[in-house]
Amino acid sequence: MSTTQLSSTLETGAAPKARSRRPRWSLIALLGPVTAFLGVFFFMPLAIMAVFSLLEPGLYGGVVWNFYADNFGRILGWANGPIEEFDPVYLSILMRSLRIALITAALCLLVCYPVAFWVSRLPPRRRNFCLFLITLPFFASLIVRLYAWVLILRPSGALNGLLAWLGISDAPVGLIYTEAAVLIGLVYIMAPFMFLPLYASIEKLDRGLIEASYDLGAGRITTFRRVTLPLTLPGIIGGSILVFIPTLGNFIVPSLLGGAQVLMIGNLIEQQFLQARNWPFGAALAMLVMSVVLGLLTLYVRATLRRQATDVPGKEAQA
Amino acid sequence: MKATTPEAPVVEIRRAIKQFRTPEGQRVPALAGIDLSVGAKEFVTLLGPSGCGKTTLLRTISGFEALDEGSIQIQGQEMNRVPPHARPVNTVFQNYALFPHLSVGENVGYGLSVRGVPKRERLQRVGEALEMVGMNGLQQRSPSQLSGGQQQRVALARAIINRPALLLLDEPLSALDRHLRQTMQRELKSLQNELGIAFVFVTHDQEEALTMSDRIVVLNGGHIQQQGKPTEIYDRPVNAFVAEFIGESNRFRGTLEPGDGGLGRLCLAGDEPLVLRRPAQSVAGELQVMLRPEQFCVHPPSGDRYASLKGRLTAKAFVGRDLEVILETRGGQPIKAALRGHDGQTLAGRELGDEVALWYAIDAPHVIAA
Numbered sequence: 001m002s003t004t005q006l007s008s009t010l011e012t013g014a015a016p017k018a019r020s021r022r023p024r025w026s027l028i029a030l031l032g033p034v035t036a037f038l039g040v041f042f043f044m045p046l047a048i049m050a051v052f053s054l055l056e057p058g059l060y061g062g063v064v065w066n067f068y069a070d071n072f073g074r075i076l077g078w079a080n081g082p083i084e085e086f087d088p089v090y091l092s093i094l095m096r097s098l099r100i101a102l103i104t105a106a107l108c109l110l111v112c113y114p115v116a117f118w119v120s121r122l123p124p125r126r127r128n129f130c131l132f133l134i135t136l137p138f139f140a141s142l143i144v145r146l147y148a149w150v151l152i153l154r155p156s157g158a159l160n161g162l163l164a165w166l167g168i169s170d171a172p173v174g175l176i177y178t179e180a181a182v183l184i185g186l187v188y189i190m191a192p193f194m195f196l197p198l199y200a201s202i203e204k205l206d207r208g209l210i211e212a213s214y215d216l217g218a219g220r221i222t223t224f225r226r227v228t229l230p231l232t233l234p235g236i237i238g239g240s241i242l243v244f245i246p247t248l249g250n251f252i253v254p255s256l257l258g259g260a261q262v263l264m265i266g267n268l269i270e271q272q273f274l275q276a277r278n279w280p281f282g283a284a285l286a287m288l289v290m291s292v293v294l295g296l297l298t299l300y301v302r303a304t305l306r307r308q309a310t311d312v313p314g315k316e317a318q319a
Numbered sequence: 320m321k322a323t324t325p326e327a328p329v330v331e332i333r334r335a336i337k338q339f340r341t342p343e344g345q346r347v348p349a350l351a352g353i354d355l356s357v358g359a360k361e362f363v364t365l366l367g368p369s370g371c372g373k374t375t376l377l378r379t380i381s382g383f384e385a386l387d388e389g390s391i392q393i394q395g396q397e398m399n400r401v402p403p404h405a406r407p408v409n410t411v412f413q414n415y416a417l418f419p420h421l422s423v424g425e426n427v428g429y430g431l432s433v434r435g436v437p438k439r440e441r442l443q444r445v446g447e448a449l450e451m452v453g454m455n456g457l458q459q460r461s462p463s464q465l466s467g468g469q470q471q472r473v474a475l476a477r478a479i480i481n482r483p484a485l486l487l488l489d490e491p492l493s494a495l496d497r498h499l500r501q502t503m504q505r506e507l508k509s510l511q512n513e514l515g516i517a518f519v520f521v522t523h524d525q526e527e528a529l530t531m532s533d534r535i536v537v538l539n540g541g542h543i544q545q546q547g548k549p550t551e552i553y554d555r556p557v558n559a560f561v562a563e564f565i566g567e568s569n570r571f572r573g574t575l576e577p578g579d580g581g582l583g584r585l586c587l588a589g590d591e592p593l594v595l596r597r598p599a600q601s602v603a604g605e606l607q608v609m610l611r612p613e614q615f616c617v618h619p620p621s622g623d624r625y626a627s628l629k630g631r632l633t634a635k636a637f638v639g640r641d642l643e644v645i646l647e648t649r650g651g652q653p654i655k656a657a658l659r660g661h662d663g664q665t666l667a668g669r670e671l672g673d674e675v676a677l678w679y680a681i682d683a684p685h686v687i688a689a
C-alpha cells in the first residue's frame with residue numbers, strides 16, 4: 001500500500017524526485033529479501049502441498065498427476081471406492097488433537113498466570129534471573145528433555161520410585177503412554193510460549209488500577225474478574241494462540257510419551273509422509289489442520305473486530 | 320474560617336507508627352508516632368516535602384498500608400484489620416487511575432455496580448455525580464479521549480459516588496497546569512461544601528494548602544511539625560522547618576537582650592541589633608526570629624512603632640504586583656522583601672549597591688525555637 005502511495009506521488013511529481021525516490025528504493029531493498037525468502041521457502045512448499053493433496057498417490061510413493069478427491073474423501077466421508085474408504089478414525093484423531101491442544105493451552109494458562117504475576121512483582125535483578133530461568137529449557141535439545149520425561153514417567157522411573165518410597169503406592173502406576181503423559185510433556189514444552197506474552201501484559205498492568213478497584217469497594221475476586229482479567233486479556237489470547245497452534249501439529253511428544261496409544265494428527269501426518277509414503281493423503285491431512293487453525297483464527301479476529309466496531313459508533317452516537 | 324467542628328471526628332489516628340525496609344535492610348520511619356483527628360466536615364491538608372510520610376499516612380487511612388503500631392478509627396470503628404474495600408473512604412489517586420477498558424460512565428458507576436446497585440439507579444447516580452463535576456453527557460467517552468482536567472473530574476465523580484464519610488485526595492492537582500489547578504482548587508472547595516463530607520488532601524504545594532484548607536498539618540520526617548489554620552501556620556510557624564517550607568521567610572539568628580519599654584534587641588553577628596517586642600514567654604540563649612518578605616516597607620506609616628534594617632541593594636525584580644528586592648546587611652545576611660505600591664516605586668528608582676533602609680513593625684518579628 002505504501003509503495004503505491006509513493007509511486008503515485010512520483011507520477012504526479014508533487015514531491016522532489018530525490019526525496020521520494022530514496023524511500024521507495026530503500027523500501028524495496030528492505031522488503032525484497034524477506035519477500036523472496038518467504039516466497040521460495042514458505043509459500044512454494046505450501047503450494048506444492050496444496051496441489052499434492054488433490055493428486056492421486058502413486059503405488060510406490062510419489063504422485064500421479066491426476067485430480068483425485070478421495071484424499072479428503074477418506075477423512076470427510078465421500079470416499080467409498082474399492083481403493084480408498086471413508087474411515088471416521090481420522091476425524092476422531094483430529095478431534096482428539098483439538099481437545100489435547102485446548103487442554104494444553106488451558107493448563108499452561110493456569111500454571112503461568114500466577115507465576116507471571118509473582119515474577120512481575122520481584123525486584124528487577126531477581127525478575128531478570130527468573131526470566132532467564134524460564135527461557136533456559138530452550139538451550140537443551142527438545143528430544144533430550146522429552147527422554148528425561150520418559151525416564152521420569154516409565155513404570156521403573158523416578159516418579160514411581162518416589163511414590164513407592166513414600167509408601168503411597170506399591171504397584172507401579174502406568175503413567176507413560178497415556179494421554180496424561182502427553183499432556184504433561186506438552187505443557188512442559190509449551191509453558192514458556194504462554195508465559196512470555198502473559199508476562200508482557202501483566203507487567204504493563206498498572207497496580208494503581210487494582211488499588212482503585214479495592215478502594216471503590218470491590219473485593220479480590222471482583223477486582224480480578226472486572227479489572228485484572230480484562231486488562232491482561234491480550235496476553236492470555238496471545239499466549240493461548242502461541243500454545244494452541246504448535247500443539248495441534250505436534251508429533252514428537254505424543255510419539256515419545258504417548259506411544260501407539262495416544263495418536264495425534266501430527267503423528268498421522270508424519271506416518272503418511274515417512275512410513276506409508278502416501279504424500280497426497282498426508283498433504284490432505286495437513287491442509288485440513290491448517291484450515292481448522294485458519295478458521296479458528298478468523299473467528300477470533302472477527303470477534304475482536306466486531307467488538308471494536310460496536311464500541312466506536314456507540315461512543316460517537318452518544319457523545 | 321472554622322478550624323474544628325464540635326461534632327465527633329470522622330477519623331481518629333493515635334500514635335501511628337510505620338516503618339519501611341529499604342532493599343539494604345535498613346528501617347526507614349515513614350510515620351513516627353502520628354496523632355491526628357479529622358472533623359466530620361473538615362478540609363484537612365497534609366503538607367510536606369516528598370518522603371515526609373504524608374502519602375503513607377493517607378494510605379494507612381485508605382487501608383493500603385498497615386500500621387506497625389497505633390490505631391486508626393473511622394467513624395468510631397477500629398480499622399486496623401479492615402481491608403480497603405470495606406472502609407467507608409474513597410480515594411482520588413494522583414494519576415487518576417481510571418480504568419482504561421471502561422467508559423467514563425462505567426468508571427464512575429464501578430463502585431455502585433460492585434455493590435450490586437440496580438442499573439436504573441446506577442445510571443441516575445452516575446449522571447448526578449458527573450453533573451456535580453460538570454461532566455454529564457460524556458458517559459460514553461473512553462478515558463483516553465479526555466484531557467487531564469477532565470480525567471481529574473471523572474476520578475472525582477467516581478470517588479464521591481459511593482458517598483464516603485471521607486474523601487482522600489493524593490496530590491490530585493499536581494499534573495495540571497497552573498491555571499487549571501486554580502480552577503480545580505475552587506471547585507474542590509465548593510464540592511466539599513456541597514457534599515458536606517471531610518476531605519483529607521495531600522500536597523507538597525504550600526500555596527494550594529493555604530488556599531483550600533480548614534486546617535493544615537505540616538509533616539516532616541514522619542512527625543507532625545505543626546497543625547493549625549492556614550493563617551496560624553503562616554504567621555506563627557513553630558520551627559524553622561515550617562517557616563522555611565510555608566511561604567518565604569527571612570530568619571535572623573542571635574541572642575536576645577532586654578531593652579526598654581517592653582522591647583528586646585536581638586544581637587546579630589556583625590550587624591546592628593534587630594529591635595522587636597519582647598516575647599511573652601521568657602526565652603533565653605540563642606534564638607531565631609522570622610520576618611516575611613511582605614512585612615517590610617520603605618515608608619513606615621507614622622504613629623505605629625517601626626524599626627529598620629539597613630543593607631545594600633543587591634537584586635531587584637519586578638514580578639507583577641510586587642517588586643522583589645534582596646538586601647545584604649553589613650554582616651552578610653541577605654534580606655528578601657516584597658514591596659508594592661509607593662514603596663515599590665521608591666526602590667525601583669534606586670541603583671544596585673545603594674544603601675537602603677527597610678522598615679518593619681516591631682510587633683512583626685516572630686520568635687521561633689533556635
